[in-house]
Amino acid sequence: MNSRVTVIMRSKNSAWVIGQALSGLFSQHRRDFELLLVDSGSTDATLDIARRFPCRVIQIAATEYFPGAVLNKAIQQAQGEILVFQNSDAVPLAPNALEQLLEPLESGQADATFARQLPRPEAHTWVRRDYSLAFPSQGVPPSWMVYSLPFAAMRRAAWERHPFYEDAWGSEDTEWGHWARQNRVVARYVPEALVMHSHNYTLRQLYGRRFIEGEADAFILQDKVSIPRFLRRLCKSWARDAGAHLVAGDLLGLMLSLPRRWVYHWAYWKGHTLGERRKKTGSQDTSIGQRVVLKRG
Known part of the structure; x- marks a missing residue:
């Protein structure tokens, strides 16, 4: 296993989908990565499913989960020079999704990348509309979509310049994207890297x-x-x-x-x-x- 790339996945009670997410990851053309799974108190079969795949598991209590802080601590334990972030409910839709996500980093064209997210088949109409706007099939996303972590990657050196935001609970990817834009750090949208990810929130x-x-x-x-x-x-x-x-x-x-x-x-x-x-x-x-x-x- 090549430690150049580390995939960091966060989970909690994801048994309904994490098997799809991990199967998609381990079906990629690129397999030269280590997987680090951070689970925040799952009470379903999430960990049983995850342990069917080669991964290193970090378990924390649900009350200890603050997204930016958890990511920063996980990265400190990661071996990779390139960090990949995949949500436990984000399913790669093509075997070259990871390859496409990494290419701008490895060719020196970008410091960070993020993928195109397609809504699930059962997504509500308003969710579909929002996703079509946020993640276009080509070109660049709207100005407010600066970075999105459900499937994304960055150089460790870029993270070292600016670790994830811990001042509030959430929006750690948005804050990092705004910092990147203000500091001429290139965070590139890669529409060819396709994952399925959406929520029909109550x-x-x-x-x-x-x-x-x-x-x-x-x-x-x-x-x-x-x-x-x-x-x-x-x-x-x-x-x-x-x-x-x-x-x-x-x-x-x-x-x-x-x-x-x-x-x-x-x-x-x-x-x-x-x-x-x-x-x-x-x-x-x-x-x-x-x-x-x-x-x-």
Whole structure:
């Protein structure tokens, strides 16, 4: 096994999909990697499935899981000069996905790369619309999509310049991508590297995800939220969703689109205001966002 490449995978109760993710990984043309699995308290068959594959397992308690900090500690134990990140629910869709992801790094064209994510067959209409915008089939993604870790890679030297963000729970990839852009570090989108990855979040889960994104953005973007901005974003995103649902003939999705987008933007608002308060007071307490996420599954 070549220790030049380390794949880091994070898991928790992923038995429903981790077998697909690992089978996809170990079916790649590129097999010269070590796999480091960080599991945060799985209570299902996740670890039993994972141990069918050659991997090194690090187990932590669910309450110890803070994404940026966990990644930084895992990287310290990794042997690779190139670091690959694969979510336990991200399934490579072609045997050359890893090869395509690594090529710009190994040819010296980029310092980091991230893949194109395709939604699952059961993805809701609004999820499909969002993914088609965020991960185009060619060209470059929108300006706000700076980096995405479900399937991504970077040189260890790039990480050493800027380890992952630990000031808030979540958005560690977004913060790293913004830093890269500001410091002329090349993070390249590789649409030829295809993985399947998406979530049909419940409203409770959606609230948790958007809350932590809002909190993190208060630190990353150094901006402030306002009622007019909240309403503009709500109306704009709902209008886009409504159009997508009408085109798809998804009347149930259309009926749910307004409450879903309300939760989406309201949770972001609440998280962002927390982040603003933390910045103002200098609070280092990152546990509130963690509790919001864990409470909502």
